[in-house]
Amino acid sequence: xxxxxxxxxxxxxxxxxxxxxxxxxxxxxxxxxxxxxxxxxxxxxxxxxxxxxxxxxxxxxxxxxxxxxxxxxxxxxxxxxxxxxxxxxxxxxxxxxxxxxxxxxxxxxxxxxxxx
Amino acid sequence: xxxxxxxxxxxxxxxxxxxxxxxxxxxxxxxxxxxxxxxxxxxxxxxxxxxxxxxxxxxxxxxxxxxxxxxxxxxxxxxxxxxxxxxxxxxxxxxxxxxxxxxxxxxxxxxxxxxxxxxxxxxxxxxxxxxxxxxxxxxxxxxxxxxxxxxxxxxxxxxxxxxxxxxxxxxxxxxxxxxxxxxxxxxxxxxxxxxxxxxxxxxxxx
Numbered sequence: 001x002x003x004x005x006x007x008x009x010x011x012x013x014x015x016x017x018x019x020x021x022x023x024x025x026x027x028x029x030x031x032x033x034x035x036x037x038x039x040x041x042x043x044x045x046x047x048x049x050x051x052x053x054x055x056x057x058x059x060x061x062x063x064x065x066x067x068x069x070x071x072x073x074x075x076x077x078x079x080x081x082x083x084x085x086x087x088x089x090x091x092x093x094x095x096x097x098x099x100x101x102x103x104x105x106x107x108x109x110x111x112x113x114x115x116x
Numbered sequence: 117x118x119x120x121x122x123x124x125x126x127x128x129x130x131x132x133x134x135x136x137x138x139x140x141x142x143x144x145x146x147x148x149x150x151x152x153x154x155x156x157x158x159x160x161x162x163x164x165x166x167x168x169x170x171x172x173x174x175x176x177x178x179x180x181x182x183x184x185x186x187x188x189x190x191x192x193x194x195x196x197x198x199x200x201x202x203x204x205x206x207x208x209x210x211x212x213x214x215x216x217x218x219x220x221x222x223x224x225x226x227x228x229x230x231x232x233x234x235x236x237x238x239x240x241x242x243x244x245x246x247x248x249x250x251x252x253x254x255x256x257x258x259x260x261x262x263x264x265x266x267x268x269x270x271x272x273x274x275x276x277x278x279x280x281x282x283x284x285x286x287x288x289x290x291x292x293x294x295x296x297x298x299x300x301x302x303x304x305x306x307x308x309x310x311x312x313x314x315x316x317x318x319x320x321x322x
Contacts (some may be wrong), residue, residue: 008209015206019199026191026316030184033321046317053313061202061306063299069133072142079146086153090160 018060025053126292141300145307152311155261159318162253175254177320181245182258186237187320190230191312197226198309201276201302208295213287216298220280223305227273234266261315268308275301 029049036042059065067073123129124136132139166174177184204219242248242255249259279298286294 008206012203012206015199015202019195022195023192026188026195029317029321030188033184033317043322046321047314050314050317054310057198057306057310057313061198061309062303069128069139071132071139072134075139075142075146079149083149083153086150086157087160089157090164093161094164 014060018056021056022053025049126290126296135296137296137300138303141303145303148307148311152261152264155257155264156314156318159257159261162257166253172252175252180254180258181242181247182238182320184320186233187316190233191316193226193230193233194309194312197223197230198306200226201305205295205298205302208287208291208298211291213284213291217280217284220276220298224273224276224280227269227276231266231269231273234262238262258319262319265308265311265315268311272301272305272308275304 029046032045032049033042037045064072064076122136126135128134129136129139163174166172200219200222204216204223207213207216207219239259247255249256279294279301283297284294286297
């Protein structure tokens with residue numbers, strides 16, 4: 001029990017560190033969005049930060065960092081394959097866009113809209 | 117008449133290596149990934165397929181009336197609620213039920229704050245401005261994605277509240293089983309936070 005107590009205490013410290021990282025990264029996400037790199041650049045940077053934040057939540061809060069059971073990794077692996085297939089659908093259908101559509105897959109920058 | 121007892125609620129199943137509730141929760145979350153994944157996929161398809169100009173054009177954040185300040189505030193609320201949820205589990209692991217219950221209470225309060233902000237600062241003003249789901253593709257997706265997410269928040273509030281009050285009797289009978297159930301609830305709650313981590317930049321910043 002004493003050892004388990006020690007382990008959990010270590011976990012608790014990592015929870016606070018992850019919380020600080022998530023809060024800082026949320027502010028970074030907002031600041032980066034004010035900066036216009038390029039249409040594709042803004043999307044990629046925002047999604048990379050979101051993916052990093054999500055991986056912190058999954059690894060530490062959801063305990064995947066300490067997860068050793070193959071059954072859970074199998075579930076996650078199969079899920080990842082199907083998820084990738086799902087998000088690839090819009091990419092694969094780029095050539096099927098109507099002619100009046102925006103100019104390309106990544107032309108989704110902040111300036112897109114009525115004022116275009 | 118004997119009462120059926122669920123096997124492997126505390127000890128790991130010899131085949132899967134984890135207690136059954138945990139594997140079941142991860143299977144459920146995998147199905148949730150596909151549900152939200154399909155909506156994100158639909159968002160990308162409809163956004164890149166929208167005409168560059170005209171009434172069907174994709175609105176900017178200003179035109180849609182979406183404030184990053186409100187979205188950012190709610191992001192921080194959910195992040196804090198994720199920390200309190202995992203601290204509830206950690207407290208139970210350290211045999212401190214009172215502290216665990218307190219953290220669960222804070223999680224529920226933060227979840228309700230999220231819903232109140234969403235309802236009174238976003239949904240109601242949008243409906244008053246006639247920006248309903250039928251207004252255009254953007255609002256159809258905005259309300260579907262955030263509405264489904266909000267339903268998950270409400271579902272989480274119901275489950276956590278159950279474990280705080282009527283379900284807490286399990287702590288006296290079998291503390292390890294109770295702690296495992298809170299871990300599974302936490303997995304679900306962190307997933308709800310994780311979905312919002314993607315919804316925030318996609319809807320409020322891009």
